[in-house]
Amino acid sequence: MSIESHEKILVLDFGGQYNQLIARRVRDHSVYAEIRPFDTPLDVIKAQNYKGIIFTGGPNSVYDPASPHYDPAILSLGVPVLGICYGCQLMAWMKQGTVSSCEKSEYGKIDITISGASKLFKGVPATNTVWMSHTDYISSPPEGFTVTASSADCPCAAMENEAMSLYAVQFHPEVTHSEYGNLILKNFLYEVCGCKGDWVMDNFIETTVASLREQIGNKRVVLGLSGGVDSSVAAGLLSRAVGNQLTCVFVDQGLMRKDEGDFVEKTFTSLFDMRFVRVNCQQEFVSKLKGVTDPEKKRNIIGTEFYKVFWDKIREEAGDGFFAQGTIYPDRIESGKGDAATIKTHHNQVKMPEDIHFDGVIEPLGDLFKDEVRRVGEKLGIPKELVWRQPFPGPGLGVRIIGEITEEKIKILQEADAVFRDEIKKSGIERELSQFFAVLPDVRTVGVMGDHRTYDHLIAIRAVTTDDFMTADWARIPYDVLARISNRLCNEVEHVNRVVYDITSKPPGTVEWE
Numbered sequence: 001m002s003i004e005s006h007e008k009i010l011v012l013d014f015g016g017q018y019n020q021l022i023a024r025r026v027r028d029h030s031v032y033a034e035i036r037p038f039d040t041p042l043d044v045i046k047a048q049n050y051k052g053i054i055f056t057g058g059p060n061s062v063y064d065p066a067s068p069h070y071d072p073a074i075l076s077l078g079v080p081v082l083g084i085c086y087g088c089q090l091m092a093w094m095k096q097g098t099v100s101s102c103e104k105s106e107y108g109k110i111d112i113t114i115s116g117a118s119k120l121f122k123g124v125p126a127t128n129t130v131w132m133s134h135t136d137y138i139s140s141p142p143e144g145f146t147v148t149a150s151s152a153d154c155p156c157a158a159m160e161n162e163a164m165s166l167y168a169v170q171f172h173p174e175v176t177h178s179e180y181g182n183l184i185l186k187n188f189l190y191e192v193c194g195c196k197g198d199w200v201m202d203n204f205i206e207t208t209v210a211s212l213r214e215q216i217g218n219k220r221v222v223l224g225l226s227g228g229v230d231s232s233v234a235a236g237l238l239s240r241a242v243g244n245q246l247t248c249v250f251v252d253q254g255l256m257r258k259d260e261g262d263f264v265e266k267t268f269t270s271l272f273d274m275r276f277v278r279v280n281c282q283q284e285f286v287s288k289l290k291g292v293t294d295p296e297k298k299r300n301i302i303g304t305e306f307y308k309v310f311w312d313k314i315r316e317e318a319g320d321g322f323f324a325q326g327t328i329y330p331d332r333i334e335s336g337k338g339d340a341a342t343i344k345t346h347h348n349q350v351k352m353p354e355d356i357h358f359d360g361v362i363e364p365l366g367d368l369f370k371d372e373v374r375r376v377g378e379k380l381g382i383p384k385e386l387v388w389r390q391p392f393p394g395p396g397l398g399v400r401i402i403g404e405i406t407e408e409k410i411k412i413l414q415e416a417d418a419v420f421r422d423e424i425k426k427s428g429i430e431r432e433l434s435q436f437f438a439v440l441p442d443v444r445t446v447g448v449m450g451d452h453r454t455y456d457h458l459i460a461i462r463a464v465t466t467d468d469f470m471t472a473d474w475a476r477i478p479y480d481v482l483a484r485i486s487n488r489l490c491n492e493v494e495h496v497n498r499v500v501y502d503i504t505s506k507p508p509g510t511v512e513w514e
């Protein structure tokens with residue numbers, strides 16, 4: 001069963017900030033959803049046999065001539081449509097209703113009252129709280145539409161034309177602040193669109209493995225493995241499909257966490273059939289970085305050197321066969337501009353030098369969101385440490401060693417980071433933190449150890465909580481845990497005699513120090 005044969009919902013993107021969330025919520029209800037830009041031709045949409053279409057929110061006013069619109073014929077395809085926020089107003093506009101500017105815009109949690117019986121609100125209490133964010137409203141619903149919910153300031157918080165399967169809500173059912181939002185989306189999928197729910201990860205593994213086998217045949221496939229979640233899960237799937245025909249190229253630049261390179265190698269070679277090619281090149285990296293202190297120069301050297309080593313190895317492996325990458329769905333869509341077709345430049349999707357040739361590129365996770373990738377990873381038996389690992393920057397510890405990078409400093413930071421992580425794990429607060437790590441600033445301070453004066457390194461520890469890493473708060477690690485961490489760092493890590501805790505949020509700080 002390929003994606004084509006799954007039930008599919010179209011999320012038509014009018015530029016709203018929650019559009020990916022809508023698709024994720026639909027998929028959480030076991031129905032495949034894909035995002036397409038608002039200017040996708042009607043013929044393309046018709047050809048896809050969607051079970052339902054969702055118009056997303058967006059920042060515009062429908063009466064502004066420059067705002068994104070759609071051919072009204074989409075409402076007569078016989079495919080159920082749910083309009084959300086801007087999408088709700090657009091539906092009203094397309095059917096000759098009236099949309100006006102609100103006297104009082106609604107923002108935040110608002111109570112609505114449901115009137116009458118609607119399939120969309122099956123099981124939803126008559127009064128409930130939703131998340132609103134709008135400055136326009138439907139002042140006069142189109143002919144043939146019934147208002148099914150209202151709030152104190154919004155006479156049409158939901159409307160529908162049941163006979164035409166057209167539904168619209170002014171609020172955002174996809175955000176968790178809408179108490180029954182999840183149920184409302186589920187009702188749209190199952191009560192209105194008649195979905196059965198065939199998007200489950202077991203099916204995904206089975207069908208992807210079958211189609212990978214068919215595509216690869218008896219040829220080889222080469223994958224760049226970083227040890228991150230996406231490439232690890234891609235490796236697991238490809239190995240399940242073609243076993244030893246898979247070669248994973250793993251470049252260990254020596255800037256990973258303590259023993260991480262060995263852990264990745266051991267995990268993959270013991271769990272899966274594959275050819276594992278590891279390139280160890282710490283010394284080359286350190287010599288290229290000798291004397292360099294400027295953060296941007298360091299990043300640049302690490303990036304350039306990494307891809308040089310990586311592509312040199314891939315060049316050796318190239319030829320008859322395929323190149324695979326751990327690209328995931330959000331890497332492929334550029335939301336917000338209604339332009340999902342444009343491919344973003346992203347570290348998962350790198351441009352191959354022109355002299356390297358393969359028969360084609362395979363992206364086995366190209367249709368999945370991160371949480372789906374993790375579910376696939378768990379089902380493939382990849383260890384939790386890998387599947388649930390926190391983000392780790394491409395330049396590795398290179399952005400956590402301030403000033404010149406030396407082998408000695410890498411060793412000190414690796415040891416300190418390992419102690420810090422161990423103590424966080426033991427204290428049971430690991431899951432509460434989004435990211436935590438040690439930093440080695442280029443600072444030495446005076447200390448005393450036994451009867452001796454010391455002049456040694458300072459370690460900074462950083463722990464943040466965040467939903468999206470765009471903003472972050474420093475984590476309130478309990479004092480007793482901080483005390484144990486500090487004790488252990490000074491006692492167990494040679495050349496460390498002082499510890500500070502970074503209490504800067506983002507903004508104004510960034511998560512990483514460089």
Ligand code: XMP
Pocket residue numbers: 347391392393394395435469506509510511512513
């Ligand atoms: P900042 O420091 O920008 O970090 O607040 C936000 C998130 O991005 C990670 N990060 C990187 N990831 N290559 C990456 O793949 C990089 O160069 C890089 N720099 C920062 C950082 O660890 C945090 O999760």
